Amino acid sequence: MKPTLLRTLSFFKPYWGLLLISALCSAVVGGMDGAFAYLVEPVLKKIFAGKDTGIFLLVPVGIIALFLVRGVARFTYDTAIKLAGQKAIQDIRNTLYASTIRQDMAFYNRTATGELMSRMTNDISQMQEGIGQVVSGLFRDTISAVSLLGVIFYRNWELAIISFVVIPATAYPAQLIGKKIKNASSRSLNVMGGLTATLQETFSGVKVIKAFGLENQIVSRFRATNLEYFHQIRRFIKYESLAMPVSESIISLGVAGVIYFGGSQVMSGHMTASEFFSFIAAMVMVFTPIKKLQGSYNVVQRSAGAAERVFNLLDERRTIVDRPGAADIGRSSGRVEFRNVSFSYGAEPILQDVSLTAESNRMIALVGPSGGGKSTLASLIPRFYDVSEGAILIDGRDIRDVTVASLVSQIALVDQETTLFNESIADNIRYGKPGASLEEVVEAARAAFAHEFIEQLPDGYDTNIGDRGLRLSGGQRQRICIARALLKNAPVLILDEATSALDTESEQMVQKALDNLMVNRTTFVIAHRLSTILHADTIIVLEKGHIVERGSHEDLLKNSSLYSRLHALQFSDRTTGDDPSAES
Numbered sequence: 001m002k003p004t005l006l007r008t009l010s011f012f013k014p015y016w017g018l019l020l021i022s023a024l025c026s027a028v029v030g031g032m033d034g035a036f037a038y039l040v041e042p043v044l045k046k047i048f049a050g051k052d053t054g055i056f057l058l059v060p061v062g063i064i065a066l067f068l069v070r071g072v073a074r075f076t077y078d079t080a081i082k083l084a085g086q087k088a089i090q091d092i093r094n095t096l097y098a099s100t101i102r103q104d105m106a107f108y109n110r111t112a113t114g115e116l117m118s119r120m121t122n123d124i125s126q127m128q129e130g131i132g133q134v135v136s137g138l139f140r141d142t143i144s145a146v147s148l149l150g151v152i153f154y155r156n157w158e159l160a161i162i163s164f165v166v167i168p169a170t171a172y173p174a175q176l177i178g179k180k181i182k183n184a185s186s187r188s189l190n191v192m193g194g195l196t197a198t199l200q201e202t203f204s205g206v207k208v209i210k211a212f213g214l215e216n217q218i219v220s221r222f223r224a225t226n227l228e229y230f231h232q233i234r235r236f237i238k239y240e241s242l243a244m245p246v247s248e249s250i251i252s253l254g255v256a257g258v259i260y261f262g263g264s265q266v267m268s269g270h271m272t273a274s275e276f277f278s279f280i281a282a283m284v285m286v287f288t289p290i291k292k293l294q295g296s297y298n299v300v301q302r303s304a305g306a307a308e309r310v311f312n313l314l315d316e317r318r319t320i321v322d323r324p325g326a327a328d329i330g331r332s333s334g335r336v337e338f339r340n341v342s343f344s345y346g347a348e349p350i351l352q353d354v355s356l357t358a359e360s361n362r363m364i365a366l367v368g369p370s371g372g373g374k375s376t377l378a379s380l381i382p383r384f385y386d387v388s389e390g391a392i393l394i395d396g397r398d399i400r401d402v403t404v405a406s407l408v409s410q411i412a413l414v415d416q417e418t419t420l421f422n423e424s425i426a427d428n429i430r431y432g433k434p435g436a437s438l439e440e441v442v443e444a445a446r447a448a449f450a451h452e453f454i455e456q457l458p459d460g461y462d463t464n465i466g467d468r469g470l471r472l473s474g475g476q477r478q479r480i481c482i483a484r485a486l487l488k489n490a491p492v493l494i495l496d497e498a499t500s501a502l503d504t505e506s507e508q509m510v511q512k513a514l515d516n517l518m519v520n521r522t523t524f525v526i527a528h529r530l531s532t533i534l535h536a537d538t539i540i541v542l543e544k545g546h547i548v549e550r551g552s553h554e555d556l557l558k559n560s561s562l563y564s565r566l567h568a569l570q571f572s573d574r575t576t577g578d579d580p581s582a583e584s
């Protein structure tokens, strides 16, 4: 708990100026509570005992002045402390996002996207609520409680001890309840993570849900998780609602003691009535900040659950990082060598003793039965994963000896997912080369055979990908991705070809765009189109993680090889598409 709290507080460091302003103002606000309770005694004495008419007129004016000053101080305090809280939360969210987006692919494989979204939104909101409430009350309520306690002890320390004997008795149940609140909060956030994951999965997979008529099933699953969330929240509500009545009941014992013993002292003449009123005023006033502080403790407990989850995510270690002394690779010639590479995601070996060399500007096609390891092999080049054994070299240098940033700058990737972001088409292409001029963007789009259709869009290159009504075809999206890769102009290209059936015209356009993209680059094609494979310098046939055949299209066809069988299969059933990677 303590490290979590300290860690949260460390995010406030840059905003110490705002904290200082709020501390000073809260001293004014809190101190005035004490002053107010203290002044009850002389004022009452003068009014009732001395019949002082002067002070009688001064009191209302004084009260207005006091509350004016208090109001200004409180406004400044609240604004400064809440701004500091918001800024700290903003920094936490930025830090978390920056660290998560840099995580390894392995991390993304084992973590549901919805779960991550939940941490970024629900958990951070919970933290924000905690920080907001605590920081806005902590200074003020502490100073207010201390100044009022000062008045109480000053007026009558014996009576003060009687009344405060009960305070420690409230600590134990408060702590117990706080712990329960924290556990319930953590559990409810876990369930909320699952709920967000379900939302993410089902909204993005809505096509399948509709096609299989799974709506009812999905809704019942959602209802069940939502009910579980309610159960967790119900526990949480119960404990939170219990906190106040428990402490108030214990405190009432103290109040009863004060009335009894204080009243006796006034009657026996050991204390004046105005002193007693001042004591009672301070006593009544002090319970408000004390109760608030106790409430803050519960909020802290609740936020601590969320903060722990946020920090756990922040502490996830990356394995794909720069080695000490890693150098910038510069611009490579694009010669890629796999030297006795083995790889596994877990216990199961996926690639075994794979050796191959792609000379600069050559084209290597990876084919073979589904699950043979083609995509895995390609994903090792940009270090999405590190090899388990052996090494991958670019221009003779182990890719683990160069910086990750310089390595990825050597590689352009065009895959089946055709990922476009909710920005303008120009900006989507510009991701290939941040800061590229519009002329460069247009040139890349022309080479990708995308310029024509982009120009016909309502806002041309400024058309937003997320605009309502913008319906880009699969082939058009692919050509935008190809333009992006063209603009990157990297010496190595990884092409995970789309299997999605494009119509013939669209396929031809995409093929022409790809032909342009492949010029003067070392290209690894995970091939699904026969036309691409025909031009490959080397075809690598992967089966169960082993290279079983390699050679040119003609060489491989000459033998009664796996490749020739895959090839024959395609020709015998053109309706399945030109897909030599299909299961043999």
Ligand SMILES: Nc1ncnc2c1ncn2[C@@H]1O[C@H](COP(=O)(O)OP(=O)(O)OP(=O)(O)O)[C@@H](O)[C@H]1O
Pocket (backbone or CB within 6 Å): 109, 345, 346, 350, 368, 369, 370, 371, 372, 373, 374, 375, 376, 377, 581
């Ligand atoms: N992220 C992952 N985590 C664990 N196992 C994986 C992961 N990705 C792939 N695999 C497994 O690795 C093996 C090789 O998969 P890979 O996708 O590389 O094959 P592929 O030849 O590209 O197949 P396809 O032609 O169907 O795309 C498969 O058994 C697959 O289940």
